Amino acid sequence: MPVITKDLVSVLINTGGSTRVAKPVAPRFRVGDRVLVRTLNPEHHTRLPRYARGKRGTVEHDHGVFVFPDTSAHDEGEKPQHVYTVRFVARELWGPSAPERDTLRLDLWDDYLDPAP
Amino acid sequence: MAEHAHTAPPSDPELRIKALESLLAEKKLIDPAAVDAIIETYETKIGPRNGARVVARAWTDPEYKARLLADATKAIAELGFSGAQGEDMVVVENTEEVHNVVVCTLCSCYPWPTLGLPPVWYKAAPYRARVVSDPRGVLLEFGTVVSDDVEVRVWDSNAELRYLVLPRRPEGTDGWSEEQLAALVSRDSMIGTATIPTPAPGAAP
Amino acid sequence: MNGVHDLGGMHGFGPINPEPNEPVFHHEWERRVFGVMMAAFGGGHFNVDQFRHGIERMGAVEYLSGSYYEHWLHALEALLQEHGTITVDELASKWKQFAEGAH
Known part of the structure; x- marks a missing residue:
C-alpha cells in the first residue's frame, strides 16, 4: 500500500477518490419513471435511510x-x-401536515428501488 | 475483538490519537509530515471562500453558470477546485420558485473543495434529524423565512454526489465586481440555510 | 443497519445552535484525527463505505454522546484492528506509554 508522503498530499486532496465506475451497466429505470423504494431492514451497511423505505417517488436524474x-x-x-436522484x-414522506409544495431529493442505487405498481 | 473487550480504550481522545498516530508512524504506515500538510491544507487553503468564487462567477458570467448547472464538477475545476469529497458535484440553483437546502442524514457528507470541512451543527443530530421533515422550521432557526409560495427542496446527500447551492444574487449589486460579490456569499447560503441579504445602499467598495 | 446514525425525521434533539465564527477544528486532537484518517484512507487501509460502517457500529449511546471526530477515531481504531494493521496489544501499550508520559 502506498504511504501518503508530504509530496503526495496535494494529489490525495485534489484528486480524491471517486466511487464512479467506468463500466457499462444497464440502468433499471429512466428519468420520469415512478419508483417504490424497497422496504429493507438490512443488518449490514446501507445508504437507504429508513424514512424513505416503502415510499413512492419519481426518477429525476440518472447519475451513472x-x-x-x-x-x-x-x-x-x-x-x-446506477444511482438516481x-x-x-x-407529504409522501411526512404526511398531510407537510407543506403541499415542498419536496425532497434523495440519491438512490438501483438495488433500493422497484417500479411503482 | 470480543476476547479483547477487557482492553477498553482510554476516554481521552487526545491520548488515543497520540497513541494511534505514534504506532502508525513507527510502522511506517503514515508520515506525520504528511498529516501536518493535510491539516494545514484544510485550515488555510480549502474553505467557503472557494465556493463563494464559484457563485460570484456564476452570477457574472451566464455561460459559466450554464456550464456549472450542466456539469458542476468540471465547471468548479475550471476555478481550480476539485478532489476529495467533491469528486462528483451537483450545483442546485435557488430561484423565485425554489429554495434548496442540503443535508446528509446518515453521516455528514459535504462538498469539501468548495465549502471546506463542515461546521459542527451540520454534523450533529439536531440538524440532520429535523431538516428533512421540518425544513421551514429549521430555516427559521437560521433566521431564514421562505415564503409559502416557494417550494422548499431538501437534498439528502447520502450517496456520492455532493451538492452546492447557488444562492440568489441580492438586489442592489448591479455593476459589482466578481470579487465584491464573492465577499457577500456566506457559507450558509451555499448550504441553503441562509439567503444573502441586500447590502446597505452605498455598501459597494 | 437500522442504527441511531439514521437520524432523518427523528424528534427530540433540541435546537441547532450554530456557532458564530466557528474554527475549522476546536482541539489539537481533532486536527490529528482528521489528518491521520486522511493519510490512512489515502494509503488504502479502508474504503469510504467501510469507514462509514465503522462509525455506524459504535454503540448508540456512544454515538449520540460523542462528537464527530470521536466517531472518526472510533472507526479508525476499529478498522485498523479488524484489518490486522495494528493489534489491540500494540495500541494498549501506546496508551500506557502516553498516559505515563503525560504526568
Whole structure:
C-alpha cells in the first residue's frame, strides 16, 4: 500500500477518490419513471435511510454507475449500478401536515428501488 | 475483538490519537509530515471562500453558470477546485420558485473543495434529524423565512454526489465586481440555510 | 443497519445552535484525527463505505454522546484492528506509554 508522503498530499486532496465506475451497466429505470423504494431492514451497511423505505417517488436524474455501498463496506465487491436522484413530495414522506409544495431529493442505487405498481 | 473487550480504550481522545498516530508512524504506515500538510491544507487553503468564487462567477458570467448547472464538477475545476469529497458535484440553483437546502442524514457528507470541512451543527443530530421533515422550521432557526409560495427542496446527500447551492444574487449589486460579490456569499447560503441579504445602499467598495 | 446514525425525521434533539465564527477544528486532537484518517484512507487501509460502517457500529449511546471526530477515531481504531494493521496489544501499550508520559 502506498504511504501518503508530504509530496503526495496535494494529489490525495485534489484528486480524491471517486466511487464512479467506468463500466457499462444497464440502468433499471429512466428519468420520469415512478419508483417504490424497497422496504429493507438490512443488518449490514446501507445508504437507504429508513424514512424513505416503502415510499413512492419519481426518477429525476440518472447519475451513472457507482460502487454499491452495501457490498463495498463488507468486502463483497463493487456491485456497480446506477444511482438516481429520486424526487419525493414532502407529504409522501411526512404526511398531510407537510407543506403541499415542498419536496425532497434523495440519491438512490438501483438495488433500493422497484417500479411503482 | 470480543476476547479483547477487557482492553477498553482510554476516554481521552487526545491520548488515543497520540497513541494511534505514534504506532502508525513507527510502522511506517503514515508520515506525520504528511498529516501536518493535510491539516494545514484544510485550515488555510480549502474553505467557503472557494465556493463563494464559484457563485460570484456564476452570477457574472451566464455561460459559466450554464456550464456549472450542466456539469458542476468540471465547471468548479475550471476555478481550480476539485478532489476529495467533491469528486462528483451537483450545483442546485435557488430561484423565485425554489429554495434548496442540503443535508446528509446518515453521516455528514459535504462538498469539501468548495465549502471546506463542515461546521459542527451540520454534523450533529439536531440538524440532520429535523431538516428533512421540518425544513421551514429549521430555516427559521437560521433566521431564514421562505415564503409559502416557494417550494422548499431538501437534498439528502447520502450517496456520492455532493451538492452546492447557488444562492440568489441580492438586489442592489448591479455593476459589482466578481470579487465584491464573492465577499457577500456566506457559507450558509451555499448550504441553503441562509439567503444573502441586500447590502446597505452605498455598501459597494 | 437500522442504527441511531439514521437520524432523518427523528424528534427530540433540541435546537441547532450554530456557532458564530466557528474554527475549522476546536482541539489539537481533532486536527490529528482528521489528518491521520486522511493519510490512512489515502494509503488504502479502508474504503469510504467501510469507514462509514465503522462509525455506524459504535454503540448508540456512544454515538449520540460523542462528537464527530470521536466517531472518526472510533472507526479508525476499529478498522485498523479488524484489518490486522495494528493489534489491540500494540495500541494498549501506546496508551500506557502516553498516559505515563503525560504526568
